[in-house]
Amino acid sequence: MDGKMIERVSDCELVVRRSFDARPGLLFMAWTTPDLMMRWWVPKSFGITVLSAEMDVRTGGGYRFVFAHPARAEPMAFFGRYLEVLPDARLVWTNEESAEGPVSTVTFTAKGDRAEVILHDLYPSKEALESAVESGSTSAYDEQFAELDALVLTLAL
Known part of the structure; x- marks a missing residue:
């Protein structure tokens, strides 16, 4: 685990970079397989439980994640569409649960025997973006990527 960096690169864009001891294809699988996504996407410290993950990972397909939190009476849903899917290399999706949701792009690039993941929101x-930062939703990336790192190490065995 190393090489992580979160940076605001413009008024509207946040970029997260992280290196992993895994192949790009393994990381892509962790981002596109519902059972795997449920194991790392939500930081444990948030107290949120993932109830379901539906993913039709293809250009034009969609996703829907449903979460529960003890402070909320009703589950929360996050959903959107995949705008671009390039296996083992790139995913682009919308975040449509609010009008203020970003378009997210993640790339997976081989760097020797490691891979670099770059996430753009x-x-x-x-x-x-300022509202997302103030709400704390952008503070999850360190913990999320640490969970992803731990997961891919178990998958690589």
Whole structure:
């Protein structure tokens, strides 16, 4: 686990970079397989339980994740569409649970026997990104990527 960096690169864009001891294909699988995604996507410290994950991972397909939190009476759903799917290399998706959701792009690049993951979140406005930062939703990346790192190490065995 190393090489992680979270950076605001413009008024509307946040970029997260991290190196992993895994092949790009293994990381892509962890991002596109519902059972695997449920094991790492939600940081444990958030107290959120993943109830379901539906993923039709193809260009034009969609996804829907449903979460429960003890502070909420009703489950929360996060959903969107896949705008681009390039196996083992790139995913682009919308976050449609609110009008302020970003378009997210993740790339998986081989770097010797490691892989670099770069996640771009492009928000529709400066205010939308600032609101996401203030809400704490962008603070999850360190913990999420640590969970992903632990998961891919078990898959690589």
